[in-house]
Amino acid sequence: MKKENxxxxxxxxxxxxxxxxxxxxxxLPEWNAFTxxxxxxxxxxxxxxxxxxxxxxxxxxxxxxxxxxxxxxxxYGIFSTIVFGVGMCMTMVWxxxxxxxxxVGIVGIVLLICLIPMIKGIK
Numbered sequence: 001m002k003k004e005n006x007x008x009x010x011x012x013x014x015x016x017x018x019x020x021x022x023x024x025x026x027x028l029p030e031w032n033a034f035t036x037x038x039x040x041x042x043x044x045x046x047x048x049x050x051x052x053x054x055x056x057x058x059x060x061x062x063x064x065x066x067x068x069x070x071x072x073x074x075x076y077g078i079f080s081t082i083v084f085g086v087g088m089c090m091t092m093v094w095x096x097x098x099x100x101x102x103x104v105g106i107v108g109i110v111l112l113i114c115l116i117p118m119i120k121g122i123k
Contacts, residue, residue, distance in 0.1 A: 004058035011051035019044025077115055084108025 022044055025037025056063070064070075087108050090101025 004055060007058065008051060008055045011047060011054065015044050015047030015051055017044070018047060073115070073118055076118065077112075080108055080111035080115060082108075083111055 019041055022037045022039070022041030025031050025033040025040055084105060087101050087105025090097040090104055
């Protein structure tokens with residue numbers, strides 16, 4: 001295994017676990033740890049962002065260029081994730097909306113899958 005792949009693996013696992021733990025702390029009222037959960041989630045997100053920067057440095061990749069297309073893809077990704085999350089909430093939180101929640105969730109999954117050709121480009 002190459003060094004950059006190993007570093008990426010370790011940083012992404014650590015950052016993902018810290019972020020997930022923070023979200024659980026913030027969103028589960030039984031834990032009564034909203035503020036520490038937000039802090040933990042932010043720390044996890046910072047570790048994941050640092051992982052991207054470290055990975056790009058180790059592979060000598062060009063810096064990420066922020067363009068209109070990049071911002072559009074980010075907005076589309078956020079919208080798709082929100083649609084998927086609303087579908088999940090409809091099925092798990094509001095039990096009387098199970099079938100519509102499944103449909104909204106599938107639409108969110110399709111929108112997220114469509115993100116791949118937007119990023120890579122269709123050749």
